Amino acid sequence: MSQTIFFVGLGLIGGSLAMNVAKQENVKITGMDPNPQTLAIAKKQGVIHEHVEEFSKGVQEADVLILATPISTTIEYIKQLNDLGLNKPLLVTDVSSVKNQVLQAAQELTNPLVSFVGGHPMAGSHKQGYTAAKPHLFENAIFVLTPAKGANSSDASVLQELFSKTGARFLTLSTKEHDEMTAVISHFPHLIASSLVHQAKEWQKTHPTLEHLAAGGFRDITRIASSNPKLWQDIFFQNKKLLSHMLDDWIEEMKHMKRLLDDGEAQSTYQYLVEAKSYRDGLPIREKGAIPAFYDVYVDIHDQPGAIHKVIQLLAEKEISIKNIRILEIREGITGVLRISFQTGKEQQASYQSLLNKGYEVMIQD
Numbered sequence: 001m002s003q004t005i006f007f008v009g010l011g012l013i014g015g016s017l018a019m020n021v022a023k024q025e026n027v028k029i030t031g032m033d034p035n036p037q038t039l040a041i042a043k044k045q046g047v048i049h050e051h052v053e054e055f056s057k058g059v060q061e062a063d064v065l066i067l068a069t070p071i072s073t074t075i076e077y078i079k080q081l082n083d084l085g086l087n088k089p090l091l092v093t094d095v096s097s098v099k100n101q102v103l104q105a106a107q108e109l110t111n112p113l114v115s116f117v118g119g120h121p122m123a124g125s126h127k128q129g130y131t132a133a134k135p136h137l138f139e140n141a142i143f144v145l146t147p148a149k150g151a152n153s154s155d156a157s158v159l160q161e162l163f164s165k166t167g168a169r170f171l172t173l174s175t176k177e178h179d180e181m182t183a184v185i186s187h188f189p190h191l192i193a194s195s196l197v198h199q200a201k202e203w204q205k206t207h208p209t210l211e212h213l214a215a216g217g218f219r220d221i222t223r224i225a226s227s228n229p230k231l232w233q234d235i236f237f238q239n240k241k242l243l244s245h246m247l248d249d250w251i252e253e254m255k256h257m258k259r260l261l262d263d264g265e266a267q268s269t270y271q272y273l274v275e276a277k278s279y280r281d282g283l284p285i286r287e288k289g290a291i292p293a294f295y296d297v298y299v300d301i302h303d304q305p306g307a308i309h310k311v312i313q314l315l316a317e318k319e320i321s322i323k324n325i326r327i328l329e330i331r332e333g334i335t336g337v338l339r340i341s342f343q344t345g346k347e348q349q350a351s352y353q354s355l356l357n358k359g360y361e362v363m364i365q366d
């Protein structure tokens with residue numbers, strides 16, 4: 001039986017999800033977005049079948065509603081759901097980076113036809129809009145589901161099936177767990193990245209050539225500061241209590257670091273760095289479990305036409321299958337690094353050796 005899936009917001013995340021849902025059979029996808037170009041391209045690409053102008057119309061026709069708008073807009077749409085006359089069950093989900101207020105709004109709904117399971121794919125980019133959307137954005141990413149009270153397990157299963165072409169792995173969390181963990185691993189780091197950029201900007205006033213020294217390290221740690229400020233303003237305020245708490249902890253930690261430096265505590269400083277390295281190196285990239293396992297190889301590529309193609313061709317000739325590939329933008333215009341992920345350690349070793357034999361600068365990070 002054909003299902004109607006209504007996407008509200010076809011930007012980076014909504015567009016990327018819709019591209020995957022469009023691969024399913026027996027779905028009709030309707031879309032709504034204030035950007036007419038987005039709608040036109042999505043329609044031309046067959047990602048949506050129709051666009052609708054009015055939220056109420058899209059909702060009334062839909063079996064599944066996917067809200068992929070800025071978080072405060074998503075909350076406004078959820079609040080409208082009580083007032084729309086529905087004549088069939090509606091499964092609602094979202095993609096918001098913070099869940100507390102979204103779930104609160106969903107749990108205040110009294111319409112028995114509406115069921116809500118929150119969603120948050122833990123993948124994204126500093127880019128925005130439909131033009132940045134890509135079908136493989138969520139491949140191997142964790143896709144968090146946060147069911148509202150009253151939602152039954154089959155609702156989560158419907159979403160997992162609908163989003164199965166993303167290649168993401170689903171993980172169900174409570175709202176509290178989700179917001180705490182994303183505060184630590186996503187929102188607070190973003191705040192720090194932006195603060196580091198401000199610090200550099202201040203120093204540039206007295207050191208005009210400073211920006212030319214911004215090499216791999218600064219670019220790596222501050223990439224996310226180039227994200228959409230409006231989106232992140234929303235995220236910060238949606239999760240402000242936790243972020244404020246973390247700032248207190250961070251300030252204490254920085255005071256501790258300052259004391260170590262001021263007092264010449266070289267050994268403790270070394271220990272601090274060792275512990276950080278050990279935790280960072282141990283991030284679960286290859287353990288089995290909730291977080292997927294991958295075997296990565298890093299290859300230096302020079303900024304020449306066809307450079308990436310040659311690497312891929314070499315691996316294809318050796319019949320080594322690539323699970324994922326990503327260009328890490330380091331030292332723009334000079335050298336880039338390709339991160340190629342494999343499913344097994346055997347493939348990782350074989351590709352490492354083949355690339356090394358062909359004279360590539362190649363590295364495996366343990």
Ligand SMILES: NC(=O)c1ccc[n+]([C@@H]2O[C@H](COP(=O)([O-])OP(=O)(O)OC[C@H]3O[C@@H](n4cnc5c(N)ncnc54)[C@H](O)[C@@H]3O)[C@@H](O)[C@H]2O)c1
Pocket residue numbers: 008009010011012013014032033034035038068069070071073074095096097098120121122123124125126127128129130228231235
């Ligand atoms: N960017 C990321 O890395 C990332 C990752 C995971 C989740 N998210 C979440 O995804 C959501 C969307 O973020 P994004 O990165 O896709 O942003 P985006 O700016 O790329 O997309 C937002 C889309 O919503 C549309 N929109 C804005 N107001 C609207 C309205 N009133 N009605 C309908 N559509 C409207 C915009 O035109 C745009 O196409 C946010 O809630 C964010 O928290 C973002």
Ligand SMILES: O=C(O)C(=O)C[C@]1(C(=O)O)C=C[C@@H](O)C=C1
Pocket residue numbers: 096097121122123124125126185186187224227
């Ligand atoms: O890769 C990036 O640019 C992101 O910021 C993605 C990122 C993250 O912090 O990991 C950002 C916000 C989302 O809610 C999920 C993923």
